[in-house]
Amino acid sequence: MLIAEKPIREIVHEHRASLPTPYYLIDEARLLNNLKKIERVRERSGAKAVLALKCFSTWAVFDLMRPYLDGTTSSSLYEARLGHEKFGKEVHAYSVAFSDDEVDAVRRFATKVIFNSVSQLNRFYPAVKTLPVGLRINPGVSHSHFDLADPARRHSRLGASSLDELREAAPLLNGTMFHMNCENDDFEKFSALLDHIGRRYEFLLERLDWVSLGGGIYFTKEGYPLDAFCEKLKDFARRFDVRLYLEPGETAITSSGFLVTRVLDIVHNEMDIAVVDAAVETHMLDLLIYQTPAKMEGAAKEGPVYMVAGRTCLAGDIFGTYAFPEKLQVGSLIPIADAAGYTMVKKNWFNGIPMPSIVVRRLDGRMETVKRFTYDDYLNSLS
Numbered sequence: 375m376l377i378a379e380k381p382i383r384e385i386v387h388e389h390r391a392s393l394p395t396p397y398y399l400i401d402e403a404r405l406l407n408n409l410k411k412i413e414r415v416r417e418r419s420g421a422k423a424v425l426a427l428k429c430f431s432t433w434a435v436f437d438l439m440r441p442y443l444d445g446t447t448s449s450s451l452y453e454a455r456l457g458h459e460k461f462g463k464e465v466h467a468y469s470v471a472f473s474d475d476e477v478d479a480v481r482r483f484a485t486k487v488i489f490n491s492v493s494q495l496n497r498f499y500p501a502v503k504t505l506p507v508g509l510r511i512n513p514g515v516s517h518s519h520f521d522l523a524d525p526a527r528r529h530s531r532l533g534a535s536s537l538d539e540l541r542e543a544a545p546l547l548n549g550t551m552f553h554m555n556c557e558n559d560d561f562e563k564f565s566a567l568l569d570h571i572g573r574r575y576e577f578l579l580e581r582l583d584w585v586s587l588g589g590g591i592y593f594t595k596e597g598y599p600l601d602a603f604c605e606k607l608k609d610f611a612r613r614f615d616v617r618l619y620l621e622p623g624e625t626a627i628t629s630s631g632f633l634v635t636r637v638l639d640i641v642h643n644e645m646d647i648a649v650v651d652a653a654v655e656t657h658m659l660d661l662l663i664y665q666t667p668a669k670m671e672g673a674a675k676e677g678p679v680y681m682v683a684g685r686t687c688l689a690g691d692i693f694g695t696y697a698f699p700e701k702l703q704v705g706s707l708i709p710i711a712d713a714a715g716y717t718m719v720k721k722n723w724f725n726g727i728p729m730p731s732i733v734v735r736r737l738d739g740r741m742e743t744v745k746r747f748t749y750d751d752y753l754n755s756l757s
């Protein structure tokens with residue numbers, strides 16, 4: 375099933391003269407591998423899948439993605455609008471808290487509205503009741519490696535947690551959303567969470583039309599037991615007679631994006647440090663937030679070792695330390711892997727560092743620069 379994948383280092387070297395760095399590179403062939411797995415899950419399980427725009431909003435590849443997904447899900451009015459304008463199909467409108475104006479605006483193009491609390495549900499129900507209305511539930515259990523990203527952590531505001539409140543709200547609802555996984559690649563753990571939900575919310579699930587299981591299920595990962603996953607989803611949907619939704623973010627785009635950088639300087643302070651023309655803080659902020667090293671494309675087991683660092687003035691702006699197959703020089707290209715999700719959506723102008731352009735490698739191998747940013751974009755981001 376895997377489309378033949380040309381090594382990314384080869385691709386960027388072929389284009390080293392024509393494509394100025396830094397740039398984000400989305401490889402449609404790699405993206406398609408994930409999309410085909412999503413398609414298989416949709417077909418075999420009957421679940422629908424909506425792309426989580428908060429992870430990935432690079433609309434230049436939405437034409438490729440559209441046939442494999444049922445629409446988008448959002449965390450805000452703007453994301454919902456983007457989904458409506460650029461992706462089409464279903465638009466799940468969710469927000470941790472809507473303002474009055476936002477509810478008014480979003481209901482014009484949302485195909486479902488999902489509230490985060492019973493108080494928002496009660497307040498805005500009259501305005502949206504012609505649409506399918508859902509409520510996010512915090513099931514009190516989750517799978518996350520980071521407290522920062524754990525939606526069931528203590529005092530979490532993410533979703534309704536009181537069963538009494540839920541019983542009262544039930545007549546207004548035709549659906550619900552649970553988002554309780556984060557990078558969960560363990561099918562057994564997912565399965566146990568789903569069983570928990572089935573037991574705890576039986577009274578509610580039986581009366582609903584649809585249930586979204588949120589994102590964070592890493593089912594496109596190599597070796598994930600897709601068939602068992604599909605069976606599990608199908609059983610749950612059948613048991614409660616509901617339509618299931620998945621909200622893939624990271625799993626939809628994993629391994630398909632790169633940040634292609636170039637070495638600008640090599641300095642020495644007890645070790646060799648290669649400073650590149652991009653930065654962690656501005657272009658891959660999530661790594662800093664979660665204190666995880668970047669995945670280095672083409673790092674070697676042995677060879678000259680360099681710390682690869684960004685060029686903001688933040689002392690800890692470091693991608694990581696890696697061995698390379700050969701010595702790095704000023705001008706060497708360094709493509710950093712897994713740079714599509716939670717990266718491009720968080721990029722910022724700190725230090726006035728030039729924003730990487732966005733390049734898409736189309737299925738036919740053509741490299742298309744879909745966006746270039748200039749000083750004017752920086753200027754217009756403030757006033």
Ligand SMILES: *Cc1c(COP(=O)(O)O)cnc(C)c1O
Nearest residue numbers: 426429553589590621622623624
């Ligand atoms: C973040 C989020 C997603 C996507 O999560 P991934 O881990 O990127 O798959 C889906 N639904 C909701 C409600 C979210 O908050």
